[in-house]
Amino acid sequence: MRTFVALTIAFVTAVIPVYGQAGIAATPPMGWNSWNHFAGHVTDADVRAAADELVSTGMRDAGYVYVNVDDTWQGKRDADGVLHPNDRFPDMKALGDYIHSKGLKFGIYSSPGAKTCGGYEGSLGHEAQDAKMYAAWGVDFLKYDLCSFQDNMHKAEAEHPDDPNAANALMVAAYKKMGDALKATGRPIVYSLCQYGVDQPWKWGPGLGANMWRTTDDINDTYGRMIAIGFSQAGLAKYAGPGHWNDPDMLEVGNGGMTEDEYKTHMSLWVLLAAPLLAGNDLTKMSEADKSILMNKEAIAIDQDALGKQGDRLYESGDLDVWTKPLSGGRVAVGLFNRSWSVRDVSVDLEKIGFKGNAKVWNVWQGKDMGRRSGVYTSRIPKHGVTLLVVSK
Structure with missing residues (x-):
């Protein structure tokens, strides 16, 4: 042997x-x-x-x-x-x-x-x-x-x-x-x-x-299990790329065990991880919220970006996380995550992710141009929620 x-x-x-x-x-x-x-x-x-x-x-x-x-x-x-x-x-x-x-x-x-x-x-x-x-x-x-x-x-x-x-x-x-x-x-x-x-x-x-x-054991339709799996992927980015992907298991969006904010966290984390996106719900009974999460074109574009890079944790502070994913064209996707049980402010220093001076900030889930920003960008996020951004020059 x-x-x-x-x-x-x-x-x-x-x-x-x-x-x-x-x-x-x-x-x-x-x-x-x-x-x-x-x-x-x-x-x-x-x-x-x-x-x-x-x-x-x-x-x-x-x-x-x-x-x-x-x-x-x-x-x-x-x-x-x-x-x-x-x-x-x-x-x-x-x-x-x-x-x-x-x-x-x-x-x-x-x-x-x-x-x-x-x-x-x-x-x-x-x-x-x-x-x-x-x-x-x-x-x-x-x-x-x-x-x-x-x-x-x-x-x-x-x-x-x-x-x-x-x-x-x-x-x-x-x-x-x-x-x-x-x-x-x-x-x-x-x-x-x-x-x-x-x-x-x-x-x-x-x-x-x-x-x-x-990369993990099975997911289930609970916030605790989902984030335990998703955030455990820190450090694996270098092993993913075109033709070979880390898989933190299938999506639970639409199965009813999480809130809309929690499902947005789920989808945001998976697209930042360049994870395979395999819906696991009953497609005949989707709510409009389910559809809006699963079919958000900008979120999907982060996952499917041609650069083929998996994202990783930028930093963690208590129940707050910031993750980034390099995108084609010099852009960067940023996920600001609030794992706490109350509304919190979560911030990212744009200079630390490569943007000195003015940068264009787009809020994916709001579908909104947040204008030109510099320095520290802060977002107020509900419990178990997320702000998903695309930052460009």
Whole structure:
């Protein structure tokens, strides 16, 4: 196992400049995923309805193009090892065709383990077979969730107690196997690693052909969980760029567990992080506030900026945070965050982010030109709220 670990590390080091297949995920992927709202009850009809709503609401035109079926679509494998969908998904190829007919892209879910998180069939031992099947269905995105493969990792730890890298090396090899299988199909498929940040995937994920990788455990529709995940991303900016993105998990906007200000904080933080934007709500029941947050063109433009830079924390003072993200054209996006339970003033020194003298300040959520500013810019922010700015010369 020690030799295997060394070879794995050598492999990753050798190929880390290669970011998946050329042209895939040049900006952070955007779309919709079934899990946050529908979880294990999702059906073919739910997914088709989501595709319809992405078009009719304007979300597709705003950039949300991936329609991703998460866990629990799987049925059983036949005698030849072919995995068939369950009765909630009568024809996956037809579903993919429907999604494509809407000008959208089709995403799916599996696991390197024998079982998925929901206890359905995983891809262990069937990686090449499944990858070919996905390509035949017209799949454009694969979320590959660690799940039961953790049992294999625990076994490796027990069998090699003197080798602290045994389990993680086994995991890396499993993700490499599917990455190779996807590449071999010849179809451009976004490869999304979902293994909760185990063993710092931002360091080795690109070398396996991954386009994005989870940096945290699962999000949920609460302010506390959302900010714990979002603000934990400080320091990871250098690992993101065109074709390879840090993923702090999907969006909860519209699921009802947070206030409008808290959802604006959620969206602001994710766009500053250049995170994949995968809506996780019931698109058929969106409020106008939900739509205004998810489809704010200027917020999306920060996330999708061609420079491809992830933002990072500028400074933190108690419950107040200031984050910045470099943008094309010498602009800078700035997030002023108030994590406290009362209205607070949050400030940023414009000179410290590269703007000496007058700078133009635009308030994204207000859609308002704040005029020419210099020195310290201060904004009064409600509890759990945010001011999202774009500053330019």
